[in-house]
Amino acid sequence: MTVRILAVDDSASMRQMVAFTLKQAGFDVTEAVDGADALKIAQKESFNLVLCDVNMPNLDGIGLVRALRALAPYKFTPMLMLTTESAPEKKQEGKAAGATGWLVKPFNPEQLIATVRHVIG
Amino acid sequence: MSGIDLKRFHRTFFEESFEGLDAMEAALLRLDPAAADAETINSIFRAAHSIKGGAGTFGFTDVARFTHVLETLLDAVRAGKHQLTVEDVDCLLRSSDMVRGLLKAAQDETPADNVSADALAAELSQRLAGPQAAASVAAPAAASAAASSAGWQVLFEPKPELFLSGNDPLRILRELQSLGDCEVRCRETQLPTLAEADAERCYLAWELSVRAAVKRERIAELFAWVDEECRLEITPLAAAAPAPEAKPAAPAAAAPAAPAAPAAPAAGTNVTPMAVARKPGEGADAKSDAAASIRVATGKIDAMINLVGELVITQAMLQQLANRLDPVHNEALLQGLSLLDRNTRMLQEAVMSTRMLQVDAVFSRFPRLVRDLAGKLGKQVRLQLIGENTELDKTVIEKISDPLTHLVRNSLDHGLESTEERLAAGKDSTGQLTLRAAHQGGHILIEVIDDGRGLNRQRILAKAAERGLPADPNMSDADVFQLIFAPGFSTAAEVTEVSGRGVGMDVVKRNIQALGGSVELSSEQGRGTTVLIRLPLTLAILDGMSVAIGDEVYIIPLSAVIESMQPHENQVKTIAGQSTVLRVRNDYLPLVDLRDLFGLSGERRNPCEAIVVIIEAEGRKVALQIDELVGQQQVVIKSLDRNYRRVRGVSGATILGDGRVSLILDVAAIVRLFGQAMAA
Structure with a gap:
């Protein structure tokens, strides 16, 4: 079964990097440009993992995680926030919203794949 | 292991970063420090934040380092810990310039100006001037015990709600196992009877001993995502501790069954109140437009435009062939052809529109420019932008930027008066500068x-x-104003820091004419000046006048044509036995026979039996002698340089409906060639 990942980032270069890396690693990746976009897509399709940036226009990452957690199909879905080290309180805020964990930027493709593999199991 | 080359994402990173800086600058310029609204602050923060994240990821350390400092200040502003001042905004604007410079250096792979960057970073930190900046980072590293040679004893007791964060204890156990020899004992004392068990809750706990020479943090790190959702004890494993009683078996961790159907009362709603202040989804962010678009290399679009041009020509050829057919017998074919004609034109329009950008791409730089210049000149200026959404060709946009900047500088420097002068003249103390774009026919104004x-x-x-320019006190206002555009009118004597850079209005006019456009001036003393620029929507198509010499057809850009006439004998004069001039009203214009210029065969004709077209470029006029005016038409421009080689006096070529190639005259080159001969 292919693992489906929803990658959400308003930065095109980060989104491309994440999507490209994970596709290379054999995952099925769908991209979304902000929280609102991701929420729309997530309601139509299903995913095994959600990777999202924190700071985004039109619904930020924390709002997205909270909204997704409230949806039955995403009750237990792993959701990782891509955050920066400068914002430790964001991690807590994200956890409170229901995020599974986080990946600290900057990260390289290898770290990304390793983390995703761990979470997917 | 994946060996992904991050270089492939660099272009996107630079593009989005420059866009982000533009947005940041625009937001800073409209920001009122006294009453900053949250969304504007947020958008500024977001730009810096994205650039920092990308720069870190893609290895541009100079950029990342500086934007980190910038972001820290912005974060404090966003969190309400720092009150912005007007000086702060100035400093932030300079910082956005700095980031731009650092990005450019990274892009061009040239050394960055780290001295200035560090100085500005220091200023930013000073502005923040709060001790809290340094405190937050290094907190948790406190109880870092040395690595135990034996390993670690871990008690992991998740709260029942663990699964609701998408975490799976098995993942952590697996990771622990990857560190070294690991003994696991599962505690199932909390496990209820099957009837009472809720598959969505975690009832198990684990005791582990990990025999690995790692630091305590390495173990704690694995639990970082769940440390608030479990009881966790990590103690050094006594060196001699015999831990044989632990059985290396763990009942499956009862990972949650397939998501239960009833949406349990909103899983993650017990949220901290701090999240309330930020209301997402408000205000149409420019980014959402970008989301509905894709980036395509300009080369691909140009190739497409070129092909559509070919298609238009092919279509015209078919049409011409079809004209010879009997309309009764070939009705269906002709109908098909007319449909093809319509679709081709629509396709051409659609493809052309892909090269169109909003004029905002140029206009957006002016708020900053005007702000800076007005400050330098000590004038008060209000800038109004109208019609920023008007679209025109990308190349035109790029080339109009410099002339427009020149005009804006001129207006600020010479046009608008100082505050005192304005008040003395009974005007509003703040000068008004307006940039307006609009479509008119096939042109943009x-x-x-x-x-x-x-x-x-x-x-x-x-x-x-x-200056020795032809001037006459009886000239109309419009003609007098046109003198400003004459080469050599601007002089070094009036160079100011703002507008005089040795570049005169003649260059502005020449640049605009090179785009196939024109400039007009109107002005009323004491009331203001308006400069009107008229530009073609695209450079790929030209409004041309086709003229014939013998069997050859040439295209003259319509924007350069002043008039055409059949001269009288007394208008034509020969000077020094060789060059011929034509007297038009009070001007003597060089008369150039295109037949001679291009070395065409056929009999030379007396100018009085031929037609003369008067063309103008760079402020000078030349009369071209031709045989016949054929008509006006839009032509698709093909590069002669690329397909053949450069030819003097020819700027390009086009293909006519009958398949013949027709050359497009380079009016500026012809004028230069003969205008000089005349002046001598």
């Missing part, structure tokens, strides 16, 4: 309007006389 002192007719005439 851009106006630079100021309500300043206006052009002084007497001074222009005096200066023109001084």
